[in-house]
Amino acid sequence: MISLDDAFRKFRSRLELNENEKKNAIARHTEVREHINSKFKVDRDFLTGSYARYTKTKPLKDVDIFFELADSERGYRDKAPSEVIDAFYTALVEKYGHEKVSKQSRSLNVDFGVDVDSDDNTHYRILSVDVIPAFRAGDDYEIPDTASGAWIKTNPEKHATKATAANKAYSGEWKGIVRMLKYWNNNPKHGEKPVKPSFLLEVMALDCLHGGWGGRFDYEFQGLFATLATRIHDTWPDPAGLGPPVSDSMDAARKARAKTLLEAAAREVTLAINLARQGKNGQALDAWRTLFGPKFPKS
Known part of the structure; x- marks a missing residue:
């Protein structure tokens, strides 16, 4: 396995x-x-x-x-x-x-x-x-x-520069984590995307993924989902410091829904981590696949 x-x-x-x-x-x-x-x-x-x-x-x-x-x-x-x-x-x-x-x-x-x-x-x-x-x-x-x-x-060139810097600071893992996070956001089980535009997730990740790569994807997502849920109601400016806040695209109702789904994702991650700790690796992989979607492998 x-x-x-x-x-x-x-x-x-x-x-x-x-x-x-x-x-x-x-x-x-x-x-x-x-x-x-x-x-x-x-x-x-x-x-x-x-x-x-x-x-x-x-x-x-x-x-x-x-x-x-x-x-x-x-x-x-x-x-x-x-x-x-x-x-x-x-x-x-x-x-x-x-x-x-x-x-x-x-x-x-x-x-x-x-x-x-x-x-x-x-x-x-x-x-x-x-x-x-x-x-x-x-x-x-x-x-x-x-x-x-x-x-x-x-x-957009300033946006790209910030993303490159964040990826370097995270030992080359930042962009991969953001792609996985956006894939979670696209999961049809949500119906409408929890966070829209998906660029908002990237903007939030510039700040919420900090401290450097810890070496564990499961722990990274446990902390990331919890932090995103806590901070979804914050105002998130354009990273280039030019346009309106990226978070302006979501009203209070949309942010409340996103918070609920992000909190649920954090709980799902904790469940998957606990299954792995119990040696139930197959069930843990099933839990991660349910969380993210069909591109997450089980073998």
């Missing part, structure tokens, strides 16, 4: 992209980038978000593509944020159709219609990408936010 440490390391490996998934992701985001570049003047486009930071979990969806628009497109910056979102929507619908493209408050989502099986496999294909229009603002960027009707500042 697989040891608990080996099970966690296999779990972490299962959440990393293999070569076939990388090829499909490259093909998809290249296709989208080329299309947008044919419709708008773009100074630079690049991958960002959790995919670029290597904190994206599986099934792989919502790969972020950031488009820094040229000065010749700056007329959009003088208009309501909805104008550029509408323009990008029209461009993407031309290629993918109305049923595959949806507007979000700060981006456009393109769904590739990929099915996910009961084991969270997609036959090495990504589900979707998010397209984000932006303008340069000094060393930072401004992106549209239709929810507030304002342009907001952001800097």
Whole structure:
């Protein structure tokens, strides 16, 4: 029977992209980038978000593509944020159709219609990408936010720097733990995700995972779930210090629900640890799989 440490390391490996998934992701985001570049003047486009930071979990969806628009497109910056979102929507619908493209408050989502099986496999294909229009603002960027009707500042490069530093401080384990945590968040047993956006979990982990890697995944998650539950009602600023707090996306009711589910997860971890202490390794692995989902191995 697989040891608990080996099970966690296999779990972490299962959440990393293999070569076939990388090829499909490259093909998809290249296709989208080329299309947008044919419709708008773009100074630079690049991958960002959790995919670029290597904190994206599986099934792989919502790969972020950031488009820094040229000065010749700056007329959009003088208009309501909805104008550029509408323009990008029209461009993407031309290629993918109305049923595959949806507007979000700060981006456009393109769904590739990929099915996910009961084991969270997609036959090495990504589900979707998010397209984000932006303008340069000094060393930072401004992106549209239709929810507030304002342009907001952001800097995904600063987000990436913080994630890299956190991973180094945690002996290279931080990003893997975040991927596992996000996978828990995606578990269908919750219905709606407990914490949304999942980026909020990453932001919280920058502060809640501290003190360095202790060498035990089970103890790390026991403490992490308990700490997240205690601090879910805190205000969590944008790590770049630019945009609105990341936690603003969740109202009091959503945070209360998340707290309940995070506390339940902490109890499930304690149960799994106690089963292992009693030598009931098979039952312990079952408990971890129930907690996380089908990608957690039992052998």
